[in-house]
Amino acid sequence: MSQSYGISVRGVVKAFGQGPSAVRALDDVSVEIGGGEFFTLLGPSGCGKTTLLRLIAGFEMPTMGEIFLDGADISALPPSKRPVNTVFQSYALFPHLTVAENIGFGLKMQGKPRAEVAETVARMLALIQLEPMAARRVNQLSGGQQQRVALARALAPQPKVLLLDEPLSALDAKLRKEMQSELKRLQQETGITFVFVTHDQEEALTMSDRIAVMSAGHIEQIGTPREVYTKPVNRFVASFIGETNFLGGEWGTGGVKLSNGAMIAVDGKGSGAVTLAIRPEQVRLCASADAGAMPATVTELVYFGTDTHCHLALAGGARVTARLQSQASGDVAIGVGDHVHIRASAAQVLAD
Amino acid sequence: MNSRTSHFRTADIPGFSSVAMLVFAALYAPIIVLVIYSFNASPSVAEWSGFTLDWYVKAAQNDQVVNATINSLIVATSAAVIATAVATLAALGTTRRARYRGITAIYAAINQPLMVPEVVTAVALLVVTAALKKATGYTGLGYLILAHAAFCIPFAYLPIRARLEGMDLSLETAAADLYASDWQVFRHVTLPLLAPGMLAGGMLAFVTSFDDVVITEFIKSPGQDTLPTYMLGQLRRAMTPDVNAISTALMAVTIVLLFLFFLITRKKS
Numbered sequence: 001m002s003q004s005y006g007i008s009v010r011g012v013v014k015a016f017g018q019g020p021s022a023v024r025a026l027d028d029v030s031v032e033i034g035g036g037e038f039f040t041l042l043g044p045s046g047c048g049k050t051t052l053l054r055l056i057a058g059f060e061m062p063t064m065g066e067i068f069l070d071g072a073d074i075s076a077l078p079p080s081k082r083p084v085n086t087v088f089q090s091y092a093l094f095p096h097l098t099v100a101e102n103i104g105f106g107l108k109m110q111g112k113p114r115a116e117v118a119e120t121v122a123r124m125l126a127l128i129q130l131e132p133m134a135a136r137r138v139n140q141l142s143g144g145q146q147q148r149v150a151l152a153r154a155l156a157p158q159p160k161v162l163l164l165d166e167p168l169s170a171l172d173a174k175l176r177k178e179m180q181s182e183l184k185r186l187q188q189e190t191g192i193t194f195v196f197v198t199h200d201q202e203e204a205l206t207m208s209d210r211i212a213v214m215s216a217g218h219i220e221q222i223g224t225p226r227e228v229y230t231k232p233v234n235r236f237v238a239s240f241i242g243e244t245n246f247l248g249g250e251w252g253t254g255g256v257k258l259s260n261g262a263m264i265a266v267d268g269k270g271s272g273a274v275t276l277a278i279r280p281e282q283v284r285l286c287a288s289a290d291a292g293a294m295p296a297t298v299t300e301l302v303y304f305g306t307d308t309h310c311h312l313a314l315a316g317g318a319r320v321t322a323r324l325q326s327q328a329s330g331d332v333a334i335g336v337g338d339h340v341h342i343r344a345s346a347a348q349v350l351a352d
Numbered sequence: 353m354n355s356r357t358s359h360f361r362t363a364d365i366p367g368f369s370s371v372a373m374l375v376f377a378a379l380y381a382p383i384i385v386l387v388i389y390s391f392n393a394s395p396s397v398a399e400w401s402g403f404t405l406d407w408y409v410k411a412a413q414n415d416q417v418v419n420a421t422i423n424s425l426i427v428a429t430s431a432a433v434i435a436t437a438v439a440t441l442a443a444l445g446t447t448r449r450a451r452y453r454g455i456t457a458i459y460a461a462i463n464q465p466l467m468v469p470e471v472v473t474a475v476a477l478l479v480v481t482a483a484l485k486k487a488t489g490y491t492g493l494g495y496l497i498l499a500h501a502a503f504c505i506p507f508a509y510l511p512i513r514a515r516l517e518g519m520d521l522s523l524e525t526a527a528a529d530l531y532a533s534d535w536q537v538f539r540h541v542t543l544p545l546l547a548p549g550m551l552a553g554g555m556l557a558f559v560t561s562f563d564d565v566v567i568t569e570f571i572k573s574p575g576q577d578t579l580p581t582y583m584l585g586q587l588r589r590a591m592t593p594d595v596n597a598i599s600t601a602l603m604a605v606t607i608v609l610l611f612l613f614f615l616i617t618r619k620k621s
Contacts, residue, residue, distance in 0.1 A: 057529060058529075059525055059528075059529075078528065079525070079528045079529045080528050080529075080530075080531045080532055080533055081531075084529075085529055085530065086526070086529045088522055088525075088526060090520065090522055092520065092522040092523050092525065092526035093526075094523060094526075094527075094541060095523075095545070096544045096545055105527070105530050105532075105540075106530035106531050109527070109530055109531040109532040109533075109536055109540070110531045153530070154529075154530075157530065157531065
């Protein structure tokens, strides 16, 4: 395992255009990415995640702020002088070169001896299991194979950090799953810091050590997949990652009192109106005598195989979705129109 | 269902294909006649009296024809090389930077020889070359080469620019990301990807130069006939079938070049 290098983004602003029409793609973004980490920038399109990646790569220069790699300021260096390589969304493989020439391109540009280039290319081809394709043109490869060549080309010069710009978005679902575990394996084997950009929350949750959730040029939350899923700090994070029920209420003693009168126990305390985020899998059917039980009416049942989504209407009109895991019997013992009781096994207070 | 659709379909217009056939006939019948008569044994251009290759032999043995062919090849090759080099720089200059004010004016300036009547360019060049000939005493092919290079630039420029505009910019970004300096990016990525466009542009420029009569006629020095001006000169005296033979040979070369041009430009997609 090679030594790992971290990235430090400090107070970075990136504005496109000038004067009053300027758009701030990034607005005072700071983030510390640890050496050897699989770090994901997650957000909807236009949130600035790709811009941040391009700033780290050096394709764009920050309007304000600095970027450090392994403690050294790299903000002013051109891309060719940064020990950072990129896997592009479009792969950007050189169509006039063979697979082997593509993989060896970076080393050749660095002026490495021919024997060393050949040796590294052979090692990379073995790593991506494409040895028989070495002499092929890249446009003779399938999408998944092109993806692996793009990966090998970026890894061959042994960068300190690998940047991946939605590299899996062009692949079909099955291949994407394979590449996800392949990427994870490569990251663990090489120990290189990966900065991964995606808009796919599932991809982010399954692959990352940590995730930065971005929106409108800001970082909304940074945390482990478990943290951002179970403890979203605001409505944006809660709704962008996974499905969430939002319920309005007011602080009371020992919890939050919903408008229908039910008390939901949460950590902390406060006063005034708040919004609660409750994940569908945290909504449980229960007996009417249970603490925090709320009467509800089943309005719709949607069967998903592993579980059933149960849409419920609470007294007072609020709507809640519950995810009920399929039992061994394969059936949920309720039907549309049934009057049931539900309770929340966990809830998160949002800062909004 | 009615076979007529709401689309505009030329097949629905009565007589459309007949008119099309007529137009093709008007375009190609004279050329076919020319080719046939280049093998005509009779020295008259109007009557057929049997097959012969004599006119080709005669043309090939005519020193004036040989000299004119050599002049044409020297001028067209040199002009095509110069025009392609200049057009490549022009195409890079107009595509590889942010759009700026006045870009349309620059396009127009580059493509000016396509729009200004050729005879005007010819007169203008005549004035300049006459003055230069007087001042320097040099009367070689250089004037023809430079003049041809100048009016061939737009023919080379258009395919090169099209190729550059169709190029995926992320390839150059990727090269820079992989430690290539600006020059290395150009040398190892931009130039190889641009090569088919440059070849196509160069061939168009070559054909355009090889075919030119007006500008050449105005600025050539005595004894500097190119193939087209030689043929024009022959016409003034007596029309002989060896001109047919030369024309046919010229056309064969052009067809081969255009076919290559087609193959090269088609490959890019």
